[in-house]
Amino acid sequence: MIKPLPADKPLIISMLTRSFDGNGSVNYIVRQDDKREQRIRALMEYSVAMCEIFGEVWLSDDRKACALVLYPDRQRASFRTFLLDLRLMFRAIGVGGVKKVKARKAKVAAIRPKEKMAYLWFIGVDPQHQHAGxxxxxxxxxxxHSADLPVYLETSMPKNLPWYQRFGFEIYDELDLGYTLYFLRRQ
Incomplete structure (x- = not known):
């Protein structure tokens, strides 16, 4: 696992965009129209930028997998994050979707513990190389890398639950948003 170079950023964004194309949670957030793939890309650009500020972006040595880890206790509002949020609204969510996304964020925040943690926001594998380890x-x-902190994540993909559980994650809550969002942690 390596810290990516600036030149790796397009690879990471492309990998995450393709990996999360069919993800219920991602598609709940992004506006569903003929620009849906571009909107998912904008969400991934936003997520990478936020993790560059408040977390870590990781790339596998072979450049076939990546992970975005956020440290919520480090998050602070700033002019830069305001601009990132504004850009996300116009490029991914749409003005009409802001209320729905804010409501989702509040519901998730009410469930997610306030303790210091490593939050695994996204982990993706180039679709051509999935199911190969x-x-x-x-x-x-x-x-x-996060051994001194509990690791938390959410997934809307029931088929991924056994995979996470193999690594010691346990489901600690669920949320119905028209799809089920599973909350997992590993102590």
């Missing part, structure tokens, strides 16, 4: 190796590296 790249994601497992990336997750093991993230867990090793």
């Amino acid at each position: 790249h994601g497992s190796r990336m997750l093991q590296e993230v867990l090793r």
Whole structure:
């Protein structure tokens, strides 16, 4: 696992965009129209930028997997984050979706513990290389790097639950948003 170079950013954004194309939670957030893929890309650009400020962006040594880890206790509002939020609204969510996304964020915040944590926001594998162990190796590296903190995440993909559970994650809550959002933690 390596810290990506600035030149790796387009690779990471592309990998995450393709990996999360069918994800219920991502598609709940982004406006659903003929620009949906561009909107998912904008969400991933936003997520990478936020993790560059308040967390870490990781890339596998072979550049086939990546992870975005956020440290919520480090998050602070600033002019830069305001601009990132504004850009996300116009490029991904749409003005009409802001209320829905804010309500979702509040519901998630009410469930997620306020303790110091490593929040695994996104982990993705190049779709051409999925089911070959790249994601497992990336997750093991993230867990090793975050060994002194509990690791939290959410997923809307029930098929991913057994995979996370193999790495010691447990479901601690669920939220119905028209799809089920599962809350997982690893102490």
